[in-house]
Amino acid sequence: MELHDTQHVERAVLAQLVTAKHDPAESADSLLELARLADTAGLEVAGQITQNREKPDGGTMFGSGKVTDLKNLAAEFEANTVIFDNPINAIQAYNLTRALPGVRVMDRTEVILQIFARRARSAEAQVQVELAQLEFQLSRIPVLEAQQRFKGGIGMKGPGESHLQLRNAPIRRRISELRKRLADIQARRTATSRRDKREMPVVSMVGYTNAGKSTLLNALAGADAYVDDRLFATLDTKTRRVWLSKARQLLLTDTVGFIRHLPHGLVASFKSTLDVAVQADLLMIVVDAAYPRVDDHIRICDDTLREIGAHDVPHILVLNKCDRGTADTALLHVTEKYPHAIPVSAKTGYGLGVLKQALTQELQKCCTLWRLPSATSRT
Numbered sequence: 305m306e307l308h309d310t311q312h313v314e315r316a317v318l319a320q321l322v323t324a325k326h327d328p329a330e331s332a333d334s335l336l337e338l339a340r341l342a343d344t345a346g347l348e349v350a351g352q353i354t355q356n357r358e359k360p361d362g363g364t365m366f367g368s369g370k371v372t373d374l375k376n377l378a379a380e381f382e383a384n385t386v387i388f389d390n391p392i393n394a395i396q397a398y399n400l401t402r403a404l405p406g407v408r409v410m411d412r413t414e415v416i417l418q419i420f421a422r423r424a425r426s427a428e429a430q431v432q433v434e435l436a437q438l439e440f441q442l443s444r445i446p447v448l449e450a451q452q453r454f455k456g457g458i459g460m461k462g463p464g465e466s467h468l469q470l471r472n473a474p475i476r477r478r479i480s481e482l483r484k485r486l487a488d489i490q491a492r493r494t495a496t497s498r499r500d501k502r503e504m505p506v507v508s509m510v511g512y513t514n515a516g517k518s519t520l521l522n523a524l525a526g527a528d529a530y531v532d533d534r535l536f537a538t539l540d541t542k543t544r545r546v547w548l549s550k551a552r553q554l555l556l557t558d559t560v561g562f563i564r565h566l567p568h569g570l571v572a573s574f575k576s577t578l579d580v581a582v583q584a585d586l587l588m589i590v591v592d593a594a595y596p597r598v599d600d601h602i603r604i605c606d607d608t609l610r611e612i613g614a615h616d617v618p619h620i621l622v623l624n625k626c627d628r629g630t631a632d633t634a635l636l637h638v639t640e641k642y643p644h645a646i647p648v649s650a651k652t653g654y655g656l657g658v659l660k661q662a663l664t665q666e667l668q669k670c671c672t673l674w675r676l677p678s679a680t681s682r683t
Contacts, residue, residue: 511590513561
């Protein structure tokens with residue numbers, strides 16, 4: 305009989321505040337997604353708790369009675385972590401930690417950062433993640449009381465530096481170093497990208513996390529990009545050559561997936577990676593056609609593209625995972641609303657020929673640069 309050590313299992317209780325301005329169905333979906341994020345981060349979800357409230361409590365997010373319920377629930381399930389689906393500020397995190405002794409308090413942003421830290425492989429991704437973590441850490445240091453200031457010595461003027469400033473100084477120096485390093489990496493990659501772009505068009509795949517972009521990249525390019533049925537399997541930009549015909553080829557890039565409430569710090573830190581989409585000739589917006597609320601994912605993709613400045617880049621909508629039985633109903637709804645969307649299955653190859661034709665037609669419209677190699681140049 306195999307024995308399992310349960311002492312080191314990290315169990316989590318999920319917590320969510322639903323206010324009057326929240327759509328109940330979207331809130332429920334967001335909580336399900338938070339459970340998937342927790343699983344991806346290596347946490348075992350033991351239970352969940354939700355409160356309907358007009359507005360968040362400024363000190364603890366939940367009301368005092370619900371905080372007590374949360375404490376009891378964590379004790380009942382022997383959970384050592386509580387994850388809020390809502391963003392919590394420094395004061396709320398501090399007060400909740402005091403109200404829940406021995407329990408780590410996190411929010412959705414922190415879980416996403418933890419996942420990114422685990423998944424970062426390239427030097428660029430590691431720098432981006434560390435930068436986002438440090439900026440998040442600065443935002444979580446509460447100013448709970450007036451800070452004593454230290455003057456530099458006799459004859460020195462000015463207010464001096466507080467405990468908080470002295471504590472934050474090394475973090476700010478490290479942030480400055482990381483930003484410079486990231487700028488250098490971006491400059492080198494941009495130079496390479498410009499050389500490549502002179503030869504052929506660039507198409508960038510964007511879309512909701514776990515929509516199957518890496519599988520689609522592999523199917524179109526015969527590549528071997530890492531695939532995992534979990535959120536944020538891909539953090540690093542991958543670029544592969546794709547032949548649409550014997551005489552037509554393009555560069556196809558796959559980058560980090562989008563998600564609802566994607567932390568602004570991560571968007572800023574991953575700007576150099578997301579710039580691939582901004583600079584592309586054409587975007588392929590990939591969504592999971594089998595997902596019941598696929599409209600939400602399309603809207604979130606549009607919002608994120610607008611945030612990174614890529615909303616005006618020409619695009620086509622690709623409905624992936626059409627081989628799944630649950631895709632039929634959603635597919636019918638989406639194709640009625642988006643008649644030009646292209647249904648495919650990267651897993652089975654369904655629709656890939658139609659997708660290549662659509663790419664050819666769109667690039668003929670929006671891209672003046674097109675390489676026309678001879679049929680014998682393909683290797």
